[in-house]
Amino acid sequence: MKKFSVLIVALTFVLALTACGAKQSGGTKVKFATDAAYAPMEFMDKDKMTGFDIDFLAEVMKVAGMQYEVVNTGWDTMLTSVQQGKEYQAGISSVSITDERKQSYDYSIPYFESVNMILVKEGSPIKSATDLKDKKVAVQISTTADTLMSKIMGQDNKSLKRMDNNTLALLELDNGGVDAVVADVAIVREYIKNNPNKKLVAIADPKNFDSEFYGILLPKGSELKAKLDPAIKTVIENGTYATLYKKWFGQEPDTKKLLGQK
Template sequence: MKQTRRTLLAGLLLSAFALTACGKKAEAPAEQAASSAPAQATAAAKEYLVGSDASYAPFEFLNDKKEVQGFDVEVLTAAAEKGGFKVKFVNTPWEGMFATLDQGDRDLLASAITITDERKKNMDFSDPYFEARQLIAVGKNVTDVKTFQDLKNKKVAVQTGTTGDEVVQKLLGKTNPNIKRFESMPLALKELENGGVDAAVGDNGVVSNYVINNPQNGLATVEDTKSFAPEYYGFAAKKGNAEVLAKVNAGLKAIKADGTYDAIYKKYFAKK
């Protein structure tokens, strides 16, 4: 009888232990899921390298710390926050910049790039984020340049490979020696200041920013909305990279909807 009771008691203890053990095993997956959830939620957002020619104020320029700054930088950074990704800007000279995109050294380009049919053959663009026009810069004492056509027999400075370069080629001829090409728009405008050319043609945002901020240099601007059609800037990605452009476009849509874009625009382009 004692043997039977011992056996029964042992059996009950063993059963209780087994039930307790089973209960702990059942809780394990839930505990594991709970502990892994924060790790998934805080997973690092993907970072994209962005090429910018930081000689095109106010769109992109270097600050005192040699960091790329400007309108394009703030717009894309704000769009990245809304689109769930990060961006790192790398100062990249205009000449050769598009090659870095094609080679995979840059994921995006943010450099006041006009969307054109010719460029679309080699790269893809985000939705437009800025409307621009070409603008003429001349010396303040110049009185015989009132339209783009008035540049026909004059020496004109442009930045190589820009839409300003293209429109001047159409007016003067592609190989006309009167077209003076420079690596950056500030260099083209400096040539105008020094008297090496009669005028300079470039995007209105850049040209007007330079003239306004350098009043001592004696330059003026001439608008010709009849000759220059509106142009639209876009952020460029390698051909076929739909993933990054979808994120950029989602971010752009969000910052335009909540007023962030307008605030950045006013910061850089409000009339002073």
């Protein structure tokens, strides 16, 4: 999208400077980076940042009693800046906990269970991830969808289009540039819900796509983990988490399974 016009570049720059926060008592303000292009998890509603992650973080930081702000930096910038741990001390942006990322980051305890899904147009012959081998597929770069499809299609496969964000990946499907998009279940379901006239189909493939869990991203050795983990556990256990989950997804979460993760 950055390549399409100067106007969009300017808009992206403005959004990257947009921040939301909550005033809590005590301590230095913690700066969280995010990629607010991931509805319904985190996204911009006009000039306001909103979404499940944003509401969840507000409750966590309230329990922890810490001042904070969230800045829309974009995905790649978030990953780089949180690893450095200078300007941003944490990242919250539907970040899956993976063994590869654990080599470069620490995480909070898991707070959300997700799984990747395949999004196609009605009438598509695609029924599973293995059907994507010889198709054109769009994913957001440096996500678990990228990792999964790189294994299935090949790391250097030119038919695997790695986009800067899921909005561009979905646009590529709309325009006929790809046969499918692979993204997190929340993203896929939200897009179908908001675009009923586009006649889209979501395909689950538990054989090839395992469940994954999101955590708050932290620099290696971060002291924030000791403060965030108990607060996250409290928000999940005291019923606040279920209230937020029902608000954004219309159903009850499996908090038992979530709390069983380490």
